[in-house]
Amino acid sequence: MNTSRSSGLAACAVLLVIACLVLPVSGAVSVGAAPASTTAASTTTAAAVATVTSAKPFISATVSPADPVVGTPVTISGVTSNANLSAGVQVWIFAGSYVNVSTVPVNADGTFSKTYSTTGLPAATYYVFAQSPGTDGMFGITMQSSGQYAGQVVNTKTGAAIFTFTGTGSVQDAAAAAALSDAINLHGGDDVYTKLTFNLVSPPAAPVTSTSLQTIPSTAPATTKSPLPLELTGIGLIIGILGAVLVTRK
Template sequence: MKYYPAGRNVYRGICLLLLAVALGIPCATAVTLIPGSTAITTIAQGDPVYIQGIATGHPQVGLQIWFIGYNFVKVSTVQVNDDNTYEYELQQSDTAKLAAGEYVVLIQHPMENGVFDVVYDPSSGTVTNVQTGKQIFQLTGSGSLQSTGAVTALMNAIGSQNIDDTFAVVTFYVSQPATSINPIGDLQQGEKFTINGTTNLAAGDNLMVDITSSSFNPTSKTAPSGFSGAGGMIQVVPGNGRLNTWSFVVDTSTFVPDEYLVKVSGVEQAVTASARFDVVCNGSGDTCSIPVTSTTATIAPAATLPANVTTPLPATPALVLTSVPATTQVSPVPAALCLGSIMVVVLLARRLI
């Protein structure tokens, strides 16, 4: 048998605690776009975006990325992997500050000469032809073209017969985070149903659903409160069009007949939606069953207890309050950081075993 000092046991406990925390962190999700795709994609402000594709010829200088939209320009490069694939990330810090509207990402390939023949000069805000040294158009600063005009001018410049570079384009739309709840209607007491809706949040983003009785009020300890409701966290799933969807299953068998309020809140994003529905009697006339949850203490008869044992008084059942998880917005954490946290904790734990 191995003997572990008390301090080592403490460290092991800390490692397990860190692992639990790392697993509980809501990791940021992302939208993946493929250049050349004709699909129309809408993202919410603050959702990261990945641009992925294949660059033949494995250019040593990588690829030049032009990210152009309303009052926004970002030009950078990305390296190509050994298998000719590439991936470029528009981070949350990039998309969170974007105005609503259309955005274009143009991926420029240097082709045979291995040189970007069309480049951006941030000092002057101009786009220049490297071969001739001639300024083609003003991208930023005074006299610059608007986003659509700038994209058209850039594509014309790179597509010129005197330039051997080539490019691929992907377009997406940015809008403020939003979600909606589909109409619910009246429900029979005891009925199971699904609340669903649409959102422009990325698939995998988390939403909190809270359902509460509109008649909920504090009461005395002995009086039934009449409170009923439900709540939980769900994930956004891909939709068939520009919007994604979500759903939440509800069982009204423990609901008292009443009006109920539904609130849907984003966990990673600041977004909310609300709706109402009524639970009505499922019996005849005006008689409705009111579910009541009670705890009964059973006491053994005195004759069955040994003579030298005093019959204990039944303990007063503790009052248990079921609370719906808070809907306070949580700052999302990149997926790589979540995975890294888990790996660090696992390595620490392995060293202590």
């Protein structure tokens, strides 16, 4: 009897030790583990936030046709993203002393397009900048279009003049393109841009139509001497002789 009771107590002791070893581990697992669905959702949300945060303003553009003839319209089109679409895009076109800066509206899908006339423009290589104001909706670099400082490129935040397209100390063509690139990159805002060129060529010269000169034969009759004067002279001579004979006979 005592032996059976001792064996039972020993078995209970063994079970109690096993329970002490197992239960804390199980409890830790059940309390510390997060549901799989919650973990996946958190990861997805973090990724989405990272994507939105890292997105930067972007713009691209094309010109068509690439080598237009003077008088042929030129279309500048493109797309901008992650920017303030309501502000539009600013398109610069310049060559030599010619410069055109205009604001082009942007559609809801980020696309934009504008066609320009080239009638009367000189044949040259034209530089094109398509500039987006970024998320703040403000063009950090623009050009004074009228007044005493027309043609001068300025920083709209500081009012500082950067360079001028016209007048004393003007910068043109490739030098102007480099100066404008530096201005947009260094003005301290979030403007982005893309640049391209097109060649405006002179219209082909009108072909010269040559007319071959052909020798036209003369239709005037050949000049001939009329025998009439000779015949009249002979008759007169005969009459003279006969008159002389008659006078002699008398």
